[in-house]
Amino acid sequence: xxxxxxxxxxxxxxxxxxxxxxxxxxxxxxxxxxxxxxxxxxxxxxxxxxxxxxxxxxxxxxxxxxxxxxxxxxxxxxxxxxxxxxxxxxxxxxxxxxxxxxxxxxxxxxxxxxxxxxxxxxxxxxxxxxxxxxxxxxxxxx
Amino acid sequence: xxxxxxxxxxxxxxxxxxxxxxxxxxxxxxxxxxxxxxxxxxxxxxxxxxxxxxxxxxxxxxxxxxxxxxxxxxxxxxxxxxxxxxxxxxxxxxxxxxxxxxxxxxxxxxxxxxxxxxxxxxxxxxxxxxxxxxxxxxxxxxxxxxxxxxxxxxxxxxxxxxxxxxxxxxxxxxxxxxxxxxxxxxxxxxxxxxxxxxxxxxxxxxxxxxxxxxxxxxxxxxxxxxxxxxxxxxxxxxxxxxxxxxxxxxxxxxxxxxxxxxxxxxxxxxxxxxxxxxxxxxxxxxxxxxxxxxxxxxxxxxxxxxxxxxxxxxxxxxxxxxxxxxxxxxxxxxxxxxxxxxxxxxxxxxxxxxxxxxxxxxxxxxxxxxxxxxxxxxxxxxxxxxxx
Ligand code: SF4
Ligand code: SF4
Numbered sequence: 203x204x205x206x207x208x209x210x211x212x213x214x215x216x217x218x219x220x221x222x223x224x225x226x227x228x229x230x231x232x233x234x235x236x237x238x239x240x241x242x243x244x245x246x247x248x249x250x251x252x253x254x255x256x257x258x259x260x261x262x263x264x265x266x267x268x269x270x271x272x273x274x275x276x277x278x279x280x281x282x283x284x285x286x287x288x289x290x291x292x293x294x295x296x297x298x299x300x301x302x303x304x305x306x307x308x309x310x311x312x313x314x315x316x317x318x319x320x321x322x323x324x325x326x327x328x329x330x331x332x333x334x335x336x337x338x339x340x341x342x343x344x
Numbered sequence: 345x346x347x348x349x350x351x352x353x354x355x356x357x358x359x360x361x362x363x364x365x366x367x368x369x370x371x372x373x374x375x376x377x378x379x380x381x382x383x384x385x386x387x388x389x390x391x392x393x394x395x396x397x398x399x400x401x402x403x404x405x406x407x408x409x410x411x412x413x414x415x416x417x418x419x420x421x422x423x424x425x426x427x428x429x430x431x432x433x434x435x436x437x438x439x440x441x442x443x444x445x446x447x448x449x450x451x452x453x454x455x456x457x458x459x460x461x462x463x464x465x466x467x468x469x470x471x472x473x474x475x476x477x478x479x480x481x482x483x484x485x486x487x488x489x490x491x492x493x494x495x496x497x498x499x500x501x502x503x504x505x506x507x508x509x510x511x512x513x514x515x516x517x518x519x520x521x522x523x524x525x526x527x528x529x530x531x532x533x534x535x536x537x538x539x540x541x542x543x544x545x546x547x548x549x550x551x552x553x554x555x556x557x558x559x560x561x562x563x564x565x566x567x568x569x570x571x572x573x574x575x576x577x578x579x580x581x582x583x584x585x586x587x588x589x590x591x592x593x594x595x596x597x598x599x600x601x602x603x604x605x606x607x608x609x610x611x612x613x614x615x616x617x618x619x620x621x622x623x624x625x626x627x628x629x630x631x632x633x634x635x636x637x638x639x640x641x642x643x644x645x646x647x648x649x650x651x652x653x654x655x656x657x658x659x660x661x662x663x664x665x666x667x668x669x670x671x672x673x674x675x676x677x678x679x680x681x682x683x684x685x686x687x688x689x690x691x692x693x694x695x696x697x698x699x700x701x702x703x704x705x706x707x708x709x710x711x712x713x714x715x716x717x718x719x720x721x722x723x724x725x726x727x728x729x730x731x732x
Contacts, residue, residue, distance in 0.1 A: 288630060289703035290701050295543060326456075326621075329620035329628070330621075
Protein backbone atom coordinates (compact mmCIF):
# COMPACT_ATOMS: atom_id res chain seq x y z
CA UNK A 203 0.00 0.00 0.00
CA UNK A 204 1.29 3.38 -1.04
CA UNK A 205 0.14 6.43 0.92
CA UNK A 206 1.02 10.06 0.52
CA UNK A 207 -0.07 13.44 1.77
CA UNK A 208 -0.85 15.85 -1.04
CA UNK A 209 -2.05 19.40 -1.29
CA UNK A 210 -4.46 20.35 -4.02
CA UNK A 211 -5.08 23.91 -5.13
CA UNK A 212 -8.23 24.25 -7.18
CA UNK A 213 -8.83 27.01 -9.68
CA UNK A 214 -12.21 28.75 -9.35
CA UNK A 215 -15.26 27.08 -10.87
CA UNK A 216 -14.23 23.48 -10.83
CA UNK A 217 -16.40 20.85 -9.20
CA UNK A 218 -13.92 20.23 -6.43
CA UNK A 219 -15.71 17.48 -4.54
CA UNK A 220 -16.68 15.65 -7.70
CA UNK A 221 -13.09 15.61 -8.95
CA UNK A 222 -11.82 14.13 -5.72
CA UNK A 223 -14.53 11.47 -5.72
CA UNK A 224 -13.33 10.36 -9.14
CA UNK A 225 -10.08 9.30 -7.46
CA UNK A 226 -11.98 6.47 -5.83
CA UNK A 227 -14.30 5.67 -8.71
CA UNK A 228 -11.80 5.73 -11.54
CA UNK A 229 -8.48 5.02 -9.88
CA UNK A 230 -9.30 2.83 -6.90
CA UNK A 231 -7.67 5.24 -4.49
CA UNK A 232 -8.69 5.85 -0.92
CA UNK A 233 -8.62 9.39 0.35
CA UNK A 234 -8.87 11.04 3.69
CA UNK A 235 -9.50 14.78 3.68
CA UNK A 236 -7.43 16.39 6.41
CA UNK A 237 -8.38 19.94 5.69
CA UNK A 238 -10.23 21.75 2.99
CA UNK A 239 -11.53 25.09 1.92
CA UNK A 240 -14.06 24.51 -0.78
CA UNK A 241 -16.00 27.08 -2.69
CA UNK A 242 -17.61 26.90 -6.09
CA UNK A 243 -16.81 30.44 -7.10
CA UNK A 244 -13.45 31.02 -5.50
CA UNK A 245 -10.26 29.06 -5.53
CA UNK A 246 -10.01 26.38 -2.91
CA UNK A 247 -7.55 23.95 -1.46
CA UNK A 248 -7.62 20.52 0.04
CA UNK A 249 -5.09 18.56 2.00
CA UNK A 250 -5.61 14.85 1.58
CA UNK A 251 -3.99 11.60 2.32
CA UNK A 252 -4.17 9.45 -0.77
CA UNK A 253 -3.58 5.72 -0.66
CA UNK A 254 -3.61 2.90 -3.18
CA UNK A 255 -1.06 1.21 -5.41
CA UNK A 256 1.82 3.32 -6.68
CA UNK A 257 0.61 3.14 -10.30
CA UNK A 258 -2.98 4.06 -9.37
CA UNK A 259 -1.58 6.92 -7.34
CA UNK A 260 0.39 8.24 -10.30
CA UNK A 261 -2.58 7.90 -12.64
CA UNK A 262 -4.79 9.67 -10.13
CA UNK A 263 -2.41 12.57 -9.75
CA UNK A 264 -2.11 12.87 -13.52
CA UNK A 265 -5.91 13.00 -13.73
CA UNK A 266 -6.01 15.81 -11.16
CA UNK A 267 -3.43 17.83 -13.06
CA UNK A 268 -5.40 17.39 -16.28
CA UNK A 269 -8.39 18.93 -14.52
CA UNK A 270 -6.37 22.06 -13.85
CA UNK A 271 -5.69 21.23 -10.21
CA UNK A 272 -2.25 22.12 -8.86
CA UNK A 273 -0.86 19.17 -6.93
CA UNK A 274 2.00 19.65 -4.55
CA UNK A 275 3.68 17.28 -2.17
CA UNK A 276 6.08 19.38 -0.18
CA UNK A 277 7.02 18.53 3.35
CA UNK A 278 5.01 21.48 4.48
CA UNK A 279 3.12 24.40 3.12
CA UNK A 280 1.62 27.58 4.48
CA UNK A 281 -2.07 28.33 4.03
CA UNK A 282 -4.20 31.35 4.50
CA UNK A 283 -7.71 30.63 5.64
CA UNK A 284 -9.61 33.17 3.59
CA UNK A 285 -12.70 32.84 5.76
CA UNK A 286 -10.80 33.71 8.91
CA UNK A 287 -8.64 36.50 7.51
CA UNK A 288 -9.94 39.93 8.50
CA UNK A 289 -7.45 41.81 6.29
CA UNK A 290 -5.99 43.48 9.35
CA UNK A 291 -2.51 43.51 7.84
CA UNK A 292 -0.61 42.50 11.01
CA UNK A 293 1.13 39.66 9.16
CA UNK A 294 2.60 41.97 6.55
CA UNK A 295 4.81 43.48 9.25
CA UNK A 296 6.76 40.26 9.67
CA UNK A 297 6.59 38.50 6.30
CA UNK A 298 10.16 38.69 4.98
CA UNK A 299 9.39 37.81 1.36
CA UNK A 300 6.31 39.96 0.70
CA UNK A 301 4.34 36.77 0.12
CA UNK A 302 1.78 38.52 2.30
CA UNK A 303 1.14 41.96 0.91
CA UNK A 304 -1.53 44.64 0.77
CA UNK A 305 -3.34 45.27 -2.46
CA UNK A 306 -4.08 48.97 -2.76
CA UNK A 307 -6.32 50.90 -2.83
CA UNK A 308 -8.63 48.06 -1.72
CA UNK A 309 -6.40 47.38 1.32
CA UNK A 310 -6.93 43.66 0.90
CA UNK A 311 -4.27 41.33 2.27
CA UNK A 312 -3.17 38.88 -0.39
CA UNK A 313 -1.12 35.71 0.11
CA UNK A 314 1.14 34.83 -2.80
CA UNK A 315 2.13 31.24 -2.14
CA UNK A 316 4.85 31.36 -4.78
CA UNK A 317 6.82 33.86 -2.76
CA UNK A 318 6.38 32.11 0.61
CA UNK A 319 9.59 30.85 2.19
CA UNK A 320 7.68 28.86 4.86
CA UNK A 321 9.43 30.80 7.61
CA UNK A 322 6.24 30.48 9.71
CA UNK A 323 6.55 33.97 11.16
CA UNK A 324 3.03 34.86 10.12
CA UNK A 325 1.41 31.98 12.01
CA UNK A 326 1.72 33.35 15.52
CA UNK A 327 1.66 36.96 14.36
CA UNK A 328 -1.78 36.64 12.81
CA UNK A 329 -4.16 37.66 15.62
CA UNK A 330 -7.05 35.80 13.99
CA UNK A 331 -5.03 32.60 13.48
CA UNK A 332 -5.81 32.61 9.78
CA UNK A 333 -2.34 31.43 8.75
CA UNK A 334 -1.54 27.75 9.16
CA UNK A 335 1.13 25.22 8.44
CA UNK A 336 0.44 21.78 7.14
CA UNK A 337 3.20 19.27 7.35
CA UNK A 338 3.59 15.68 6.32
CA UNK A 339 4.58 14.70 9.82
CA UNK A 340 1.97 16.39 11.93
CA UNK A 341 -0.75 16.27 9.27
CA UNK A 342 -2.64 18.96 11.07
CA UNK A 343 -2.94 22.65 10.92
CA UNK A 344 -1.06 24.41 13.66
CA UNK B 345 -33.77 85.10 -4.32
CA UNK B 346 -31.91 83.70 -1.36
CA UNK B 347 -32.14 80.00 -0.63
CA UNK B 348 -33.20 79.04 2.84
CA UNK B 349 -30.53 77.53 5.05
CA UNK B 350 -30.57 73.78 5.05
CA UNK B 351 -31.80 72.31 8.34
CA UNK B 352 -33.03 68.77 8.84
CA UNK B 353 -34.35 67.17 12.00
CA UNK B 354 -33.92 63.58 13.15
CA UNK B 355 -37.69 63.11 12.74
CA UNK B 356 -37.61 64.29 9.15
CA UNK B 357 -34.75 61.98 8.28
CA UNK B 358 -36.41 59.04 10.04
CA UNK B 359 -39.63 59.77 8.17
CA UNK B 360 -37.72 59.53 4.89
CA UNK B 361 -36.02 56.33 6.04
CA UNK B 362 -39.40 54.76 6.87
CA UNK B 363 -40.65 55.70 3.40
CA UNK B 364 -37.55 54.17 1.84
CA UNK B 365 -36.62 57.57 0.43
CA UNK B 366 -33.56 58.49 2.46
CA UNK B 367 -30.40 59.20 0.48
CA UNK B 368 -27.58 57.36 2.19
CA UNK B 369 -23.93 57.23 1.17
CA UNK B 370 -20.79 55.96 2.90
CA UNK B 371 -18.09 58.20 4.33
CA UNK B 372 -15.84 57.13 1.44
CA UNK B 373 -18.45 57.91 -1.22
CA UNK B 374 -19.23 61.35 0.19
CA UNK B 375 -15.64 62.48 -0.41
CA UNK B 376 -16.04 62.09 -4.18
CA UNK B 377 -19.57 63.53 -4.20
CA UNK B 378 -18.42 66.71 -2.46
CA UNK B 379 -15.42 67.03 -4.77
CA UNK B 380 -17.74 66.91 -7.75
CA UNK B 381 -20.80 68.77 -6.56
CA UNK B 382 -19.65 70.91 -3.67
CA UNK B 383 -20.88 71.02 -0.09
CA UNK B 384 -24.13 72.91 -0.69
CA UNK B 385 -25.48 70.60 -3.35
CA UNK B 386 -24.30 67.47 -1.58
CA UNK B 387 -25.90 68.57 1.69
CA UNK B 388 -29.26 69.07 -0.02
CA UNK B 389 -29.05 65.63 -1.59
CA UNK B 390 -27.67 63.42 1.17
CA UNK B 391 -29.56 62.60 4.41
CA UNK B 392 -27.18 60.20 6.10
CA UNK B 393 -23.49 59.29 5.82
CA UNK B 394 -22.46 55.89 7.17
CA UNK B 395 -19.11 55.08 8.78
CA UNK B 396 -17.40 51.90 9.92
CA UNK B 397 -14.42 50.51 11.76
CA UNK B 398 -13.15 47.02 12.56
CA UNK B 399 -10.12 46.59 14.81
CA UNK B 400 -9.00 45.12 18.12
CA UNK B 401 -10.80 47.07 20.85
CA UNK B 402 -9.40 45.83 24.14
CA UNK B 403 -11.88 47.63 26.38
CA UNK B 404 -14.73 45.31 25.48
CA UNK B 405 -16.64 42.60 27.27
CA UNK B 406 -20.04 41.20 28.07
CA UNK B 407 -22.32 40.88 31.08
CA UNK B 408 -23.65 37.36 31.23
CA UNK B 409 -26.35 35.90 33.44
CA UNK B 410 -25.70 32.17 33.59
CA UNK B 411 -29.08 31.29 35.15
CA UNK B 412 -29.74 29.69 38.52
CA UNK B 413 -29.03 26.14 39.60
CA UNK B 414 -30.70 23.95 42.21
CA UNK B 415 -29.88 24.42 45.03
CA UNK B 416 -29.35 28.12 44.44
CA UNK B 417 -25.92 29.62 44.04
CA UNK B 418 -24.41 33.09 44.36
CA UNK B 419 -21.28 32.78 42.28
CA UNK B 420 -18.06 34.33 43.54
CA UNK B 421 -15.76 32.96 40.85
CA UNK B 422 -16.86 32.03 37.35
CA UNK B 423 -14.78 30.37 34.64
CA UNK B 424 -16.00 30.17 31.06
CA UNK B 425 -13.87 27.82 28.97
CA UNK B 426 -11.32 28.30 31.72
CA UNK B 427 -11.31 32.10 31.33
CA UNK B 428 -12.12 34.03 34.47
CA UNK B 429 -15.23 36.21 34.40
CA UNK B 430 -15.58 38.87 37.09
CA UNK B 431 -18.26 37.76 39.54
CA UNK B 432 -18.42 40.59 42.05
CA UNK B 433 -21.97 41.32 40.95
CA UNK B 434 -25.27 39.79 42.02
CA UNK B 435 -26.08 36.07 42.23
CA UNK B 436 -25.35 34.62 38.78
CA UNK B 437 -24.19 37.68 36.88
CA UNK B 438 -20.63 37.97 35.66
CA UNK B 439 -18.59 40.07 33.25
CA UNK B 440 -16.28 38.45 30.75
CA UNK B 441 -13.60 40.91 29.68
CA UNK B 442 -11.98 40.68 26.24
CA UNK B 443 -8.38 40.74 27.49
CA UNK B 444 -8.73 38.11 30.24
CA UNK B 445 -6.31 35.29 29.46
CA UNK B 446 -7.00 31.59 29.88
CA UNK B 447 -6.22 30.32 33.43
CA UNK B 448 -3.41 27.96 32.40
CA UNK B 449 -1.91 30.26 29.78
CA UNK B 450 1.90 30.41 30.06
CA UNK B 451 1.58 34.16 29.29
CA UNK B 452 4.97 35.69 28.54
CA UNK B 453 6.99 33.14 30.52
CA UNK B 454 8.52 32.19 27.22
CA UNK B 455 8.55 35.56 25.53
CA UNK B 456 6.80 36.27 23.19
CA UNK B 457 3.77 34.34 24.38
CA UNK B 458 1.19 32.98 21.92
CA UNK B 459 -1.99 33.89 23.83
CA UNK B 460 -4.16 31.43 22.01
CA UNK B 461 -7.38 31.81 23.96
CA UNK B 462 -9.07 34.37 26.20
CA UNK B 463 -12.13 36.47 26.91
CA UNK B 464 -12.39 37.77 23.35
CA UNK B 465 -12.44 34.20 22.08
CA UNK B 466 -15.15 33.24 24.59
CA UNK B 467 -17.31 36.05 23.20
CA UNK B 468 -16.59 34.95 19.63
CA UNK B 469 -17.39 31.31 20.48
CA UNK B 470 -20.66 32.35 22.12
CA UNK B 471 -21.88 34.36 19.13
CA UNK B 472 -20.71 31.56 16.82
CA UNK B 473 -23.18 29.29 18.66
CA UNK B 474 -20.52 27.08 20.20
CA UNK B 475 -20.99 25.29 23.52
CA UNK B 476 -18.92 26.69 26.37
CA UNK B 477 -17.98 25.19 29.69
CA UNK B 478 -19.24 27.20 32.69
CA UNK B 479 -17.78 26.44 36.12
CA UNK B 480 -18.52 28.57 39.13
CA UNK B 481 -17.80 28.39 42.84
CA UNK B 482 -19.12 30.13 45.91
CA UNK B 483 -18.57 30.20 49.66
CA UNK B 484 -22.22 29.33 50.27
CA UNK B 485 -24.80 31.30 52.25
CA UNK B 486 -28.09 30.46 53.95
CA UNK B 487 -30.02 31.74 50.96
CA UNK B 488 -27.57 30.48 48.32
CA UNK B 489 -26.15 27.22 49.72
CA UNK B 490 -24.64 25.80 46.50
CA UNK B 491 -20.85 25.98 46.47
CA UNK B 492 -20.00 24.73 43.05
CA UNK B 493 -21.75 24.38 39.71
CA UNK B 494 -20.64 23.15 36.32
CA UNK B 495 -22.65 23.31 33.13
CA UNK B 496 -22.28 23.31 29.38
CA UNK B 497 -24.09 26.20 27.75
CA UNK B 498 -24.64 27.89 24.41
CA UNK B 499 -25.50 31.56 24.05
CA UNK B 500 -29.23 30.82 23.98
CA UNK B 501 -29.00 29.13 27.42
CA UNK B 502 -27.86 32.36 29.07
CA UNK B 503 -30.67 34.44 30.53
CA UNK B 504 -28.97 37.57 29.27
CA UNK B 505 -25.84 38.40 27.37
CA UNK B 506 -25.13 42.08 26.96
CA UNK B 507 -22.09 43.35 25.15
CA UNK B 508 -20.91 46.30 27.19
CA UNK B 509 -17.73 47.94 25.97
CA UNK B 510 -16.35 50.77 28.11
CA UNK B 511 -14.03 52.13 25.42
CA UNK B 512 -14.49 51.65 21.68
CA UNK B 513 -14.21 53.65 18.47
CA UNK B 514 -11.10 55.64 19.43
CA UNK B 515 -11.05 58.91 17.54
CA UNK B 516 -7.57 58.66 16.07
CA UNK B 517 -4.70 56.59 17.41
CA UNK B 518 -0.90 56.62 17.47
CA UNK B 519 1.21 55.28 14.66
CA UNK B 520 3.77 53.01 16.33
CA UNK B 521 7.43 52.61 15.43
CA UNK B 522 10.31 50.96 17.28
CA UNK B 523 13.54 52.93 17.54
CA UNK B 524 15.31 50.35 19.68
CA UNK B 525 17.53 47.62 18.23
CA UNK B 526 15.32 44.80 19.53
CA UNK B 527 12.05 43.47 18.12
CA UNK B 528 9.05 44.58 20.23
CA UNK B 529 5.80 42.71 20.63
CA UNK B 530 3.14 45.27 21.46
CA UNK B 531 -0.62 45.77 21.37
CA UNK B 532 0.17 47.69 18.18
CA UNK B 533 1.48 44.47 16.67
CA UNK B 534 5.03 43.28 16.08
CA UNK B 535 7.44 46.18 15.65
CA UNK B 536 10.75 45.41 13.99
CA UNK B 537 13.86 47.11 15.36
CA UNK B 538 15.36 50.31 13.94
CA UNK B 539 12.02 51.56 12.62
CA UNK B 540 11.48 48.46 10.47
CA UNK B 541 7.76 49.11 10.23
CA UNK B 542 5.12 51.62 11.29
CA UNK B 543 1.81 50.23 12.55
CA UNK B 544 -1.39 52.26 12.74
CA UNK B 545 -4.96 51.36 13.59
CA UNK B 546 -7.71 53.63 12.30
CA UNK B 547 -10.00 53.35 9.32
CA UNK B 548 -9.26 56.99 8.42
CA UNK B 549 -11.99 58.68 6.41
CA UNK B 550 -14.40 55.84 7.24
CA UNK B 551 -13.78 56.07 10.98
CA UNK B 552 -16.93 57.06 12.94
CA UNK B 553 -15.52 59.81 15.16
CA UNK B 554 -13.46 61.35 12.34
CA UNK B 555 -16.75 62.11 10.59
CA UNK B 556 -18.31 63.95 13.51
CA UNK B 557 -15.20 65.30 15.22
CA UNK B 558 -17.01 67.32 17.89
CA UNK B 559 -19.63 64.61 18.52
CA UNK B 560 -22.43 66.97 17.48
CA UNK B 561 -24.75 64.12 16.54
CA UNK B 562 -23.31 61.31 18.66
CA UNK B 563 -24.55 61.08 22.22
CA UNK B 564 -26.41 58.85 24.66
CA UNK B 565 -28.89 56.81 22.67
CA UNK B 566 -27.28 57.12 19.25
CA UNK B 567 -28.15 53.90 17.47
CA UNK B 568 -25.13 52.17 15.93
CA UNK B 569 -24.01 49.04 14.14
CA UNK B 570 -22.38 46.92 16.81
CA UNK B 571 -21.05 43.42 16.27
CA UNK B 572 -23.54 42.85 13.44
CA UNK B 573 -26.60 44.01 15.39
CA UNK B 574 -28.11 47.34 16.40
CA UNK B 575 -26.49 48.74 19.51
CA UNK B 576 -26.33 52.06 21.31
CA UNK B 577 -23.91 54.65 22.55
CA UNK B 578 -24.32 54.74 26.33
CA UNK B 579 -21.74 57.32 27.35
CA UNK B 580 -18.35 58.64 26.41
CA UNK B 581 -15.76 55.92 26.66
CA UNK B 582 -13.03 55.78 29.28
CA UNK B 583 -10.07 58.07 28.50
CA UNK B 584 -12.37 60.27 26.37
CA UNK B 585 -10.72 63.60 25.67
CA UNK B 586 -12.10 66.55 23.74
CA UNK B 587 -9.59 69.30 24.59
CA UNK B 588 -6.95 68.32 22.05
CA UNK B 589 -5.08 69.90 19.19
CA UNK B 590 -7.08 69.75 15.99
CA UNK B 591 -6.80 70.45 12.27
CA UNK B 592 -8.65 73.48 10.90
CA UNK B 593 -11.38 71.00 9.91
CA UNK B 594 -11.78 69.96 13.56
CA UNK B 595 -10.31 66.46 13.56
CA UNK B 596 -7.91 65.66 16.42
CA UNK B 597 -4.20 65.19 15.74
CA UNK B 598 -3.81 62.72 18.63
CA UNK B 599 -6.00 60.06 20.28
CA UNK B 600 -9.08 61.91 21.56
CA UNK B 601 -12.74 60.91 21.80
CA UNK B 602 -13.97 57.42 22.71
CA UNK B 603 -17.37 55.80 23.15
CA UNK B 604 -18.95 53.40 25.60
CA UNK B 605 -21.34 51.17 23.68
CA UNK B 606 -23.76 48.39 24.42
CA UNK B 607 -26.02 45.92 22.64
CA UNK B 608 -27.62 42.49 22.83
CA UNK B 609 -24.91 39.88 22.30
CA UNK B 610 -27.58 37.34 21.37
CA UNK B 611 -28.28 39.29 18.18
CA UNK B 612 -24.63 39.66 17.18
CA UNK B 613 -22.49 37.58 14.85
CA UNK B 614 -19.05 36.03 14.81
CA UNK B 615 -18.28 37.89 11.60
CA UNK B 616 -18.05 41.10 13.63
CA UNK B 617 -16.71 39.94 16.99
CA UNK B 618 -13.44 38.07 16.57
CA UNK B 619 -11.13 36.91 19.35
CA UNK B 620 -7.57 38.11 18.83
CA UNK B 621 -4.26 36.60 19.89
CA UNK B 622 -1.69 39.38 19.92
CA UNK B 623 1.76 37.83 20.08
CA UNK B 624 3.74 38.74 23.17
CA UNK B 625 0.94 41.02 24.37
CA UNK B 626 -2.25 39.16 25.12
CA UNK B 627 -5.77 38.48 23.97
CA UNK B 628 -8.33 40.93 22.72
CA UNK B 629 -11.50 41.26 20.69
CA UNK B 630 -11.88 42.81 17.28
CA UNK B 631 -15.16 44.69 17.15
CA UNK B 632 -17.11 45.83 14.13
CA UNK B 633 -18.73 49.19 14.78
CA UNK B 634 -20.44 51.72 12.52
CA UNK B 635 -22.27 54.98 13.14
CA UNK B 636 -24.69 56.76 10.83
CA UNK B 637 -24.11 60.51 10.74
CA UNK B 638 -27.28 62.51 10.07
CA UNK B 639 -26.76 65.43 7.70
CA UNK B 640 -28.68 67.94 9.81
CA UNK B 641 -27.05 70.87 8.04
CA UNK B 642 -24.16 71.85 5.80
CA UNK B 643 -21.78 71.84 8.73
CA UNK B 644 -22.33 68.10 9.31
CA UNK B 645 -21.89 67.41 5.63
CA UNK B 646 -18.58 69.27 5.70
CA UNK B 647 -17.39 67.10 8.58
CA UNK B 648 -18.29 63.86 6.81
CA UNK B 649 -16.52 64.96 3.62
CA UNK B 650 -13.17 64.71 5.39
CA UNK B 651 -10.68 62.57 3.47
CA UNK B 652 -7.50 60.68 4.36
CA UNK B 653 -5.40 63.64 3.17
CA UNK B 654 -6.94 65.83 5.90
CA UNK B 655 -6.54 63.33 8.73
CA UNK B 656 -3.31 63.16 10.70
CA UNK B 657 -1.74 61.26 13.54
CA UNK B 658 1.55 61.23 15.44
CA UNK B 659 4.36 58.72 15.07
CA UNK B 660 5.28 57.44 18.53
CA UNK B 661 8.25 55.28 19.51
CA UNK B 662 7.13 52.09 21.25
CA UNK B 663 10.74 50.94 21.60
CA UNK B 664 11.91 53.36 24.30
CA UNK B 665 9.37 56.17 24.78
CA UNK B 666 5.90 54.70 25.10
CA UNK B 667 6.77 52.12 27.79
CA UNK B 668 8.29 54.99 29.82
CA UNK B 669 5.15 57.05 29.46
CA UNK B 670 6.59 59.54 26.96
CA UNK B 671 4.61 60.43 23.90
CA UNK B 672 7.07 62.53 21.97
CA UNK B 673 6.06 62.70 18.31
CA UNK B 674 8.58 61.66 15.69
CA UNK B 675 6.47 63.20 13.00
CA UNK B 676 2.95 63.95 11.94
CA UNK B 677 1.67 61.84 9.08
CA UNK B 678 -1.61 61.82 7.15
CA UNK B 679 -3.77 58.73 6.73
CA UNK B 680 -3.30 59.11 2.97
CA UNK B 681 0.46 58.67 3.51
CA UNK B 682 -0.10 55.78 5.91
CA UNK B 683 -2.40 54.02 3.45
CA UNK B 684 0.06 54.56 0.58
CA UNK B 685 2.30 51.89 2.11
CA UNK B 686 5.31 53.91 3.28
CA UNK B 687 6.04 56.99 5.36
CA UNK B 688 9.23 59.01 5.75
CA UNK B 689 10.47 59.42 9.30
CA UNK B 690 13.82 61.02 10.09
CA UNK B 691 14.92 60.49 6.49
CA UNK B 692 14.01 56.82 6.51
CA UNK B 693 11.34 55.24 4.35
CA UNK B 694 9.29 52.94 6.58
CA UNK B 695 6.69 50.40 5.39
CA UNK B 696 3.30 50.93 7.06
CA UNK B 697 1.05 48.23 8.47
CA UNK B 698 -2.66 48.77 9.14
CA UNK B 699 -4.14 46.89 12.08
CA UNK B 700 -7.62 48.17 11.40
CA UNK B 701 -9.31 46.35 8.53
CA UNK B 702 -10.44 48.65 5.74
CA UNK B 703 -12.10 45.72 4.00
CA UNK B 704 -14.33 45.11 7.01
CA UNK B 705 -14.83 48.81 7.77
CA UNK B 706 -16.07 49.35 4.22
CA UNK B 707 -18.41 46.39 4.54
CA UNK B 708 -19.87 47.79 7.78
CA UNK B 709 -20.48 51.23 6.23
CA UNK B 710 -22.11 49.47 3.31
CA UNK B 711 -24.31 47.20 5.42
CA UNK B 712 -25.40 50.15 7.49
CA UNK B 713 -26.17 52.12 4.34
CA UNK B 714 -28.26 49.27 2.93
CA UNK B 715 -30.24 48.72 6.12
CA UNK B 716 -31.02 52.44 6.37
CA UNK B 717 -32.05 52.51 2.72
CA UNK B 718 -34.35 49.56 3.33
CA UNK B 719 -35.95 51.26 6.30
CA UNK B 720 -34.60 48.69 8.74
CA UNK B 721 -32.36 51.04 10.68
CA UNK B 722 -33.70 54.29 12.11
CA UNK B 723 -31.54 57.03 13.56
CA UNK B 724 -31.48 57.21 17.33
CA UNK B 725 -31.71 60.81 18.40
CA UNK B 726 -29.21 61.44 21.20
CA UNK B 727 -30.85 62.15 24.56
CA UNK B 728 -27.73 63.83 25.84
CA UNK B 729 -24.78 65.24 23.96
CA UNK B 730 -21.34 65.14 25.55
CA UNK B 731 -20.48 68.56 24.21
CA UNK B 732 -23.28 70.31 26.11
S1 SF4 C 1 5.58 31.67 6.18
FE1 SF4 C 1 6.97 33.42 6.16
S2 SF4 C 1 7.24 33.88 3.99
FE2 SF4 C 1 5.46 32.56 4.12
S3 SF4 C 1 3.73 33.97 4.23
FE3 SF4 C 1 4.30 33.47 6.34
S4 SF4 C 1 5.70 35.10 6.94
FE4 SF4 C 1 5.57 35.16 4.71
S1 SF4 D 1 -2.65 38.89 10.14
FE1 SF4 D 1 -4.08 37.22 9.71
S2 SF4 D 1 -6.10 38.20 9.67
FE2 SF4 D 1 -4.57 39.82 9.50
S3 SF4 D 1 -4.33 40.10 7.30
FE3 SF4 D 1 -2.74 38.65 7.91
S4 SF4 D 1 -3.69 36.64 7.61
FE4 SF4 D 1 -5.34 38.12 7.55
